[in-house]
Every structure is written in structure tokens, then in C-alpha cells.
Amino acid sequence: MPTxxxxxDLILRADPALLAIxxxxxxxxxxxxxxxxxxxIPFGALIALTKFRGRNAVIVILNALMGLPPVVVGLxxxxxxxxxxxxxxxxxxxxxxxxxxxxxxxxxxIIAALARQTIEDLYVxxxxxxxxxxxxxxxxxxxxxxxxxxxxxxSLLAGFGRAAAEVGAVIIVGGNIDGFTRVMTTAIxxxxxxxxxxxxxxxxxxLLILVMAVNxxxxxxxxxxxxxxx
Amino acid sequence: xxxxxxxxxxxxxxxxxxxxxxxxxxLDHVTLTFAAGxxxxxxxxxxxGKTSLMRVAMGLVPPTxxxxxxxxxIDVPPLRRAIVFQRPVMLRRSALGNLRYALAxxxxxxxxxxxxxxxxxxxxxxxxxxxxxxRRMSGGEQQRLAIARALAKEPEILFxxxxxxxxxxxxxxxxxxxxxxxxxxxxxxxxxxxxxxxxRRLGGEIVLMHRGRIVEAADTATFFNSPKTDAARRFVAGExxx
Numbered sequence: 001m002p003t004x005x006x007x008x009d010l011i012l013r014a015d016p017a018l019l020a021i022x023x024x025x026x027x028x029x030x031x032x033x034x035x036x037x038x039x040x041i042p043f044g045a046l047i048a049l050t051k052f053r054g055r056n057a058v059i060v061i062l063n064a065l066m067g068l069p070p071v072v073v074g075l076x077x078x079x080x081x082x083x084x085x086x087x088x089x090x091x092x093x094x095x096x097x098x099x100x101x102x103x104x105x106x107x108x109x110i111i112a113a114l115a116r117q118t119i120e121d122l123y124v125x126x127x128x129x130x131x132x133x134x135x136x137x138x139x140x141x142x143x144x145x146x147x148x149x150x151x152x153x154x155s156l157l158a159g160f161g162r163a164a165a166e167v168g169a170v171i172i173v174g175g176n177i178d179g180f181t182r183v184m185t186t187a188i189x190x191x192x193x194x195x196x197x198x199x200x201x202x203x204x205x206x207l208l209i210l211v212m213a214v215n216x217x218x219x220x221x222x223x224x225x226x227x228x229x230x
Numbered sequence: 231x232x233x234x235x236x237x238x239x240x241x242x243x244x245x246x247x248x249x250x251x252x253x254x255x256x257l258d259h260v261t262l263t264f265a266a267g268x269x270x271x272x273x274x275x276x277x278x279g280k281t282s283l284m285r286v287a288m289g290l291v292p293p294t295x296x297x298x299x300x301x302x303x304i305d306v307p308p309l310r311r312a313i314v315f316q317r318p319v320m321l322r323r324s325a326l327g328n329l330r331y332a333l334a335x336x337x338x339x340x341x342x343x344x345x346x347x348x349x350x351x352x353x354x355x356x357x358x359x360x361x362x363x364x365r366r367m368s369g370g371e372q373q374r375l376a377i378a379r380a381l382a383k384e385p386e387i388l389f390x391x392x393x394x395x396x397x398x399x400x401x402x403x404x405x406x407x408x409x410x411x412x413x414x415x416x417x418x419x420x421x422x423x424x425x426x427x428x429x430r431r432l433g434g435e436i437v438l439m440h441r442g443r444i445v446e447a448a449d450t451a452t453f454f455n456s457p458k459t460d461a462a463r464r465f466v467a468g469e470x471x472x
Contacts, residue, residue: 125319131290132313133335133383143331147322229322229363 007201018199022206025183028096028170029163032103033111036159040108041152044115045141048123062116065109070102074172077102081173094175099183102169107159114155115148122148150225157218161211239300239310239386240418241265242287247296249282249442256282257293258442264387268434269409269419271450273426275471278439280422281316284389287420288313309336312385316392318376320364325356325375328364332382350378354408370401377408381417388412390421394428406432426466430454438462440471 010018047058079085081093081101092098122144130140145152167185174181176190184203191200242264249257257279264270264287272280285291286298289308300306321328329347338346351357354374359367364375373393380388393409394402409432413419423429429436429450436453438445438461446453446462457463465471 126321128290128315129319129321132288132308132315132380133332134308135335139335143321227363228324 006198007205010198010202011205015202018202018206020179021182021184021187021203022210024096024181025164025185025207026210028099028183029103029160031100032107032163033156033160035100035104036107036111037156039104040111040155040159041115041145042141043108044112044117045119045145047112047116048120049137049141049144059113059116062109062113066113068106068109070106070166070168071172073102073105074169077105077169077173093173094177094181096174096181098173099170099181102173103163103166106166106169107163110162111155111159114158115152118148118151118155119144122151147229150222150229153218153221157214160214164207164211237301237303239306241301242311242387243299244283244287244293245297245299247286247293247298249279249286249291250294255442257286259296260442260444261296262287262437262444262447264418264420266386266416266418269413269421269432270435270437271429271433272420272422272437272439273424273429273465274439274445277441278471279442280439281391282442283439284313284391284420284422288389309383310386311389312380312383312387313389314373314376314380314391314393316395318372318379320367320372320375323364324361325351325364325367326360328375328379329382332379336383338382346382350381353381353411354378355404368401370397370404373397373401373405374408377405377412381412385417387418387420390419392422392424394423394425402428426454426468438465 047055047062077098078093080087081090081098082088083093092101123140126144126147130143135143165185167189170176170181170183171186171189174183174186176182176186182190184207188200188203188207191197191203244260244262247257247260248255260279260283262283272283274280282291286293288311289298289300289306290313297304300311321331323331326344326347329350330343333343333346334340348357348360351360354377356371356374356378359371364372367375377388377390377393390409394405397405406428409419409421413432419432421432423432433450435447436450437447438453438459440461446457446459448458453462454466457466461471
């Protein structure tokens with residue numbers, strides 16, 4: 001029967017199969033967070049800085065989308081990318097690209113909603129000064145994103161946490177193909193169902209360490225930011 | 231070739247200006263002119279409209295009725311007007327960073343900014359604190375930095391909203407000296423205060439406000455020595471205007 005010791009052994013031996021899964025997981029989740037940040041932060045800033053009819057409804061919907069069920073996102077992306085779907089000709093289904101798309105859809109609302117709140121709070125503080133300095137709209141956005149960067153990092157982390165931990169979407173659109181689309185969460189689910197707990201536990205340990213390391217890094221960056229930027 | 235003089239924002243004129251916020255009258259048919267010259271000091275109880283008057287005169291808040299002109303023009307962006315709020319907000323960067331930002335916003339060439347920022351820091355006596363995060367500075371230091379930041383655009387007129395409120399006497403003295411120095415450079419100062427002593431020390435002209443109206447406006451000596459209205463007499467005598 002597999003034990004924690006054998007799981008640790010896999011990690012300590014730097015088992016190639018395990019490393020490949022970790023590598024792909026990081027590539028998929030970090031790419032998804034990067035794409036989601038490119039969409040979510042400007043979108044959050046736009047909502048934070050503009051007044052328009054239906055703004056409150058948009059905020060409520062955006063906040064609600066933070067809780068999007070991964071399997072539903074997986075299903076929608078599957079339908080879009082399947083051969084008979086509108087984007088079927090792209091041939092992306094069961095590829096890491098499909099997994100990145102699905103995770104981007106999951107993570108973008110989280111980043112956008114948290115960025116909106118962060119930027120809006122800072123804007124309330126800065127607005128009079130920026131008005132007095134006659135700062136233009138684009139420069140305002142740049143200033144707020146720059147000055148809120150340590151708080152925005154937290155939203156990216158929340159997004160990374162969501163992406164790295166979800167299994168429902170990536171298993172549907174990625175297919176959990178060994179050596180091609182198998183990531184940590186799908187591998188853990190599969191190996192557990194097969195009874196191969198060593199690999200599952202080993203991946204679980206790495207996943208936990210990764211999430212903690214990323215959070216520790218963000219915490220440290222935030223502390224440094226507070227110290228040097230105020 | 232004939233040279234055209236740069237357009238001036240002075241005088242800033244408020245003509246029959248009223249300001250309403252949710253049916254509450256903040257400014258009530260105010261007519262006032264801020265021309266080049268000695269500092270104008272706005273006094274009056276809390277809620278009398280001093281801050282709102284400065285915001286309107288700065289061009290940050292449009293009046294509900296009446297009009298504001300800047301050198302005879304309307305809707306002039308605040309390129310040559312500056313304001314220091316009662317609780318200035320420092321941007322999340324160093325003292326020098328705050329000044330460089332203000333200089334960039336004022337379209338000062340990048341190569342010029344460091345030199346100008348150093349000069350502004352020297353002007354307000356903060357040369358040694360340039361690298362300090364602005365938000366970690368003391369209240370008095372932040373106030374002085376806010377004044378330096380406001381000067382980045384080389385304004386013709388500088389509005390100061392209770393610049394020495396909550397400062398101790400030493401910090402107040404330093405700030406008053408800076409204000410006098412700025413006025414001596416020809417920049418029109420319009421400031422509000424609750425401190426009548428400060429109004430006497432700094433003011434060339436005193437404007438007493440109450441309930442959104444101008445009760446009395448006169449040069450400092452006349453205002454304090456022979457106030458014309460009963461409200462001004464009582465205010466100068468230290469009575470409460472309610």
C-alpha cells in the first residue's frame with residue numbers, strides 16, 4: 001500500500017512524470033492568470049472609474065461570476081470548441097490551450113471584481129488630488145493601477161489559487177491525457193480513483209507547497225511595498 | 231514680430247455664484263474677486279462655505295448658478311491654479327516621487343523634473359526626506375510636501391484649505407513662513423483658517439463667511455480694527471456665529 005514515504009520519495013527523486021505534470025499545471029494556470037489579468041484589471045478599472053446606467057447591475061453580476069461553477073465553464077468551453085461547435089475548426093479541444101481558455105474564463109471575473117473594488121477605493125482617496133493636478137483619464141488609470149499594484153497582486157493570487165485548484169473545467173476540456181493535458185488536480189483525481197495514492201499524495205503536497213509559496217511571496221512583496229511606497 | 235503675453239487666470243471672479251447640494255444651499259449668491267496681490271484669508275465657522283468656495287474658484291466644482299471667470303475666460307482647466315486640501319492625500323510613493331508625478335502632470339520635461347523636484351523640496355525644507363515614503367511622513371511634513379506638490383505647476387493662484395489645522399505651533403510657524411515666502415514670489419494666496427491670529431499675520435484681505443454668504447470683506451487692518459457688520463464685530467470679539 002502506498003505511504004506518505006513513497007509520495008515523498010517521488011518528490012525527492014524528482015520523478016520525471018510528476019515534474020511534467022507540475023510543469024504543465026504551472027504553465028496552464030499562470031498563463032490563465034496572465035490572460036485573465038490582461039482582461040480583468042482594465043475591465044475592473046473601467047467599471048471603477050466610470051459612471052453609467054446599469055453600473056450596479058454589472059457589479060452584482062461580476063461579483064456573482066466569481067463563483068462560476070468550473071464544470072459549467074468546462075461544459076460551455078467544450079461546446080464552443082467541440083468539432084460541431086462554433087470554434088471547432090480551431091482544433092483546440094483536448095489541448096492545453098483549451099484548458100487555459102477555460103481557466104481564464106473562471107479567473108477573469110475574480111480578478112476584475114477584486115480589481116474594481118481595489119481601484120475604486122483608491123480612486124475615492126485620490127480623486128480630488130488627481131482633479132487638482134489636471135491628470136487625464138488614461139494617466140489616472142495608469143496611476144491607480146500602479147499605486148494599487150500590491151493590492152492587485154492579491155487579486156492575481158486569488159485567481160491563481162482558483163486556477164491551480166480547480167479540476168472540473170480542465171478535465172472536461174483537457175481530457176486528462178497522459179503527458180499532454182494532465183495537470184496536478186486531474187492527476188490527483190485519476191490516481192486516487194485508481195488507488196495509486198503515492199502519486200496523488202505527492203502531487204497534493206506539491207500543490208499545497210506551491211500555493212503557500214506563492215502566497216508567502218505576495219505577502220512579502222506587499223510588506224516591501226508598504227514599507228517603501230507607503 | 232509681436233509677442234503675445236501668456237493668458238493669465240487672474241483675476242478669478244465669482245459672479246453671483248450659488249452652489250446647492252441635494253437642496254442644501256452651500257454657497258448663496260457669492261460675488262468675489264481674487265486678484266493678484268496680498269493673501270486673501272477666508273474665515274468663518276464650520277460649514278460657512280469656505281472650502282466649497284475655494285473648490286468652485288479652483289474650477290473643481292461647477293456652480294449651480296452664477297459663473298466663475300479666470301482672467302475673463304470661463305471653463306479654463308486648472309493649469310495655473312493649484313489647491314492644497316485640508317487633508318492632502320499623498321500618492322503611494324516617496325516624497326520626491328510625489329513631486330515628480332506632479333511635475334509630469336504639469337507637463338514638465340522629464341530631464342527637468344529631478345532638478346525641479348529637488349528645488350521644491352528645498353523650498354519647503356524637506357530636502358533630507360526626499361526618499362521617504364510620503365505617507366509615512368508627519369502631518370506637518372505632509373502638509374509642506376502638499377504645498378510643494380501644488381507649486382509644481384507654477385500656479386498664479388494657490389488655494390490653501392486650513393493649511394495649519396491640527397499642526398503644533400512649531401509646525402504652524404514653519405508652514406506660515408513657507409506661505410509668506412510663496413506670497414512674496416508673487417503667487418496669489420487664498421487660504422481659509424479658524425485661527426484669527428493667523429489671519430492677522432498672513433492676510434492682506436479678510437473675507438468673513440457665514441451660511442454660504444459673504445458677510446464682510448475688507449483689508450486686514452480695517453476688518454479687525456473697525457468691522458462694519460455686527461456679525462464681524464462679534465466674530466472678531468471671539469463670539470460664536472451660529
